[in-house]
Amino acid sequence: MARDMDVLLVGGGGREHALAWKLRQSPRVNRLYCAPGNGGIAALAEIVPITADDVAGLVAFAEQKKVGLVVVGPELPLTLGLVDELAARGIRAFGPTKEGAQLEGSKAFTKELLAEAGVTTARYAQFTDAAAAHAYLDANGAPIVVKADGLAAGKGVYVCATLDEAHAAIDEMMDARVFGSAGSLVVIEDVLRGEEASFLALTDGITVVPLASSQDHKRIFDDDKGPNTGGMGAISPAPVVTADVERRVVADLQKVVAVLRGRGIVYKGILYAGLMIDGGVPSVLEFNCRFGDPECQPLMVRLQSDLVDVCEAVIDGTLDRVTLEWDPRAAACVVIAAPGYPGTVEKGGTIEGLADADRIDDCIVFQAGTKRAGDAIVTDGGRVLGVTALGATLAGARERAYQAVGRIRFPGMQYRKDIGRHAVGRTRG
Numbered sequence: 001m002a003r004d005m006d007v008l009l010v011g012g013g014g015r016e017h018a019l020a021w022k023l024r025q026s027p028r029v030n031r032l033y034c035a036p037g038n039g040g041i042a043a044l045a046e047i048v049p050i051t052a053d054d055v056a057g058l059v060a061f062a063e064q065k066k067v068g069l070v071v072v073g074p075e076l077p078l079t080l081g082l083v084d085e086l087a088a089r090g091i092r093a094f095g096p097t098k099e100g101a102q103l104e105g106s107k108a109f110t111k112e113l114l115a116e117a118g119v120t121t122a123r124y125a126q127f128t129d130a131a132a133a134h135a136y137l138d139a140n141g142a143p144i145v146v147k148a149d150g151l152a153a154g155k156g157v158y159v160c161a162t163l164d165e166a167h168a169a170i171d172e173m174m175d176a177r178v179f180g181s182a183g184s185l186v187v188i189e190d191v192l193r194g195e196e197a198s199f200l201a202l203t204d205g206i207t208v209v210p211l212a213s214s215q216d217h218k219r220i221f222d223d224d225k226g227p228n229t230g231g232m233g234a235i236s237p238a239p240v241v242t243a244d245v246e247r248r249v250v251a252d253l254q255k256v257v258a259v260l261r262g263r264g265i266v267y268k269g270i271l272y273a274g275l276m277i278d279g280g281v282p283s284v285l286e287f288n289c290r291f292g293d294p295e296c297q298p299l300m301v302r303l304q305s306d307l308v309d310v311c312e313a314v315i316d317g318t319l320d321r322v323t324l325e326w327d328p329r330a331a332a333c334v335v336i337a338a339p340g341y342p343g344t345v346e347k348g349g350t351i352e353g354l355a356d357a358d359r360i361d362d363c364i365v366f367q368a369g370t371k372r373a374g375d376a377i378v379t380d381g382g383r384v385l386g387v388t389a390l391g392a393t394l395a396g397a398r399e400r401a402y403q404a405v406g407r408i409r410f411p412g413m414q415y416r417k418d419i420g421r422h423a424v425g426r427t428r429g
């Protein structure tokens with residue numbers, strides 16, 4: 001088949017390296033551009049020095065290069081309306097419009113929508129007034145969850161064991177404004193118990209097609225200890241997502257897209273539900289409007305369908321004709337982070353052993369916070385690498401990923417030793 005289009009990928013993390021790797025395999029892609037990219041993506045795509053939040057710059061570039069498809073990785077450009085601006089100029093883009101992206105951009109919007117769709121979620125109340133928020137906390141007691149409404153780089157959620165912590169969270173968000181305007185509206189909700197999973201689906205606004213199941217590991221330390229991060233590792237499939245859980249969540253997501261349609265929003269792209277599963281019953285914690293990072297890495301190594309075909313079916317509204325093909329093997333991704341992460345990190349450390357790690361069969365090292373410095377690859381962000389491997393079983397995938405991790409070195413590198421361990425225990429049990 002003729003290579004029929006040039007593609008622009010937006011973003012520069014591990015998720016985008018995995019997307020670039022997958023797009024590069026499509027026989028339909030001619031030139032692949034990535035803005036702003038990273039040290040690893042540079043080997044697969046032409047790097048374009050435009051940041052992911054520069055909507056005008058990205059639109060101008062896509063127009064000038066006459067790209068046939070724009071694939072948007074991160075949430076920020078989606079919430080800024082990149083897809084709307086591209087569509088206004090006749091450029092096809094994968095991802096929801098600005099209105100659709102509110103699902104991730106506003107927790108209050110999402111909670112109202114879940115209530116209207118009749119989807120199980122934690123009981124909640126929302127506040128723009130700090131005194132009323134404090135009074136609600138006193139009336140409900142701890143433990144309780146306090147969330148800043150808007151985007152807060154994954155940090156705007158406090159699961160509070162005590163009322164003192166909860167009151168302090170309100171003070172920080174609503175008075176000190178540590179998350180800026182994201183704190184002008186807060187959501188307070190009940191704590192849910194259970195096991196978390198990431199449920200990603202494609203939707204064209206009508207049909208919902210689930211991706212293979214996956215699970216993130218959010219805390220920095222083994223055994224889910226320490227502060228939350230962007231994600232320290234991921235696996236696919238996730239045994240906690242049983243066939244019954246999948247059926248229930250697909251039905252929930254169909255209701256959500258139908259309610260959105262009723263509001264005039266045809267949601268196209270990835271609909272990612274953060275789930276809490278307790279005794280086989282899923283509740284929705286949150287929505288994201290894009291692929292998870294690092295969930296995308298194990299998903300892309302397992303996806304066998306052409307990603308360009310998939311993106312086009314979403315844009316064209318023909319998802320009802322799509323059946324996704326998956327590698328039956330399991331995948332695990334171990335994130336290696338820089339010293340200091342998830343706080344302030346040191347950058348510029350030289351990374352060694354990347355080629356040695358890549359040489360392991362069915363293993364690929366996706367790069368996130370890296371850049372090229374002469375012939376070397378150096379650290380340039382919090383999450384540095386996502387070492388991803390396939391295996392006949394999840395245990396085998398883990399083993400291979402950790403074997404590759406053992407070949408990589410940079411000063412102060414940190415990673416979890418237990419990615420997928422709990423899930424392997426579940427498979428055996």
Ligand code: AMP
Nearest residue numbers: 122145157159189190191192274285286
């Ligand atoms: P969110 O960004 O809303 O997914 O919240 C980030 C993390 O906070 C989630 O991955 C959960 O670990 C935790 N969390 C959020 N809401 C709740 C809740 N209602 N109950 C328990 N944990 C929660």
Ligand code: GLY
Nearest residue numbers: 216231292293294
């Ligand atoms: N891994 C969690 C996220 O992408 O939001």
